[in-house]
Amino acid sequence: MKKRNMFRFLRQSAGFSLIEILIALTLLGIAGTFVAGQIFSQLTEGQIKAASIQMKSFKSILQDYRRKCGLYPLTDQGLDALINKPSGGKECKSYPAEGFMDAEEIPRDPWDEEYFYESDGRDFNIWSLGPDRVEGGEGTDADIYLNKKK
Secondary structure: OHHHHHHHHHHHHOOOOHHHHHHHHHHHHHHHHHHHHHHHHHHHHHHHHHHHHHHHHHHHHHHHHHHHHOOOOOOOOOHHHHOOOOOOOOOOOOOOOOOOOOOOOOOOOOOOOOOEEEEOOOOEEEEEOOOOOOOOOOHHHOOEEOOOOO
């Protein structure tokens, strides 16, 4: 008889109640939200670093442009002057036939937007509007500048 009572007890207590399952799912949902938030934050920080690295690459190419042409491309010539010889402004007699960048178009920022470029020929600045794609912002939504904003 004792064996029979033991099997009945095991059958009655096997499995989880609906309340236990709902509590477990709620806890998993809360933990998942926290983990997803951390992953998204890391992704945004990585994109910001990628934009900074790309702008530093532009800086190096622009310095090469200045060494060969005597000045940086003007604002209206833009970064496109690194790929295609500018037709307006001061002529660059040493402009290489293949351009300064081996690309068909200027790379875009990690948010698939164009970089902004401003130059008077003696100095330049490059910036991206950042993750929010809107001018200004704070924290991770702040604009990303190669040189400090003037």
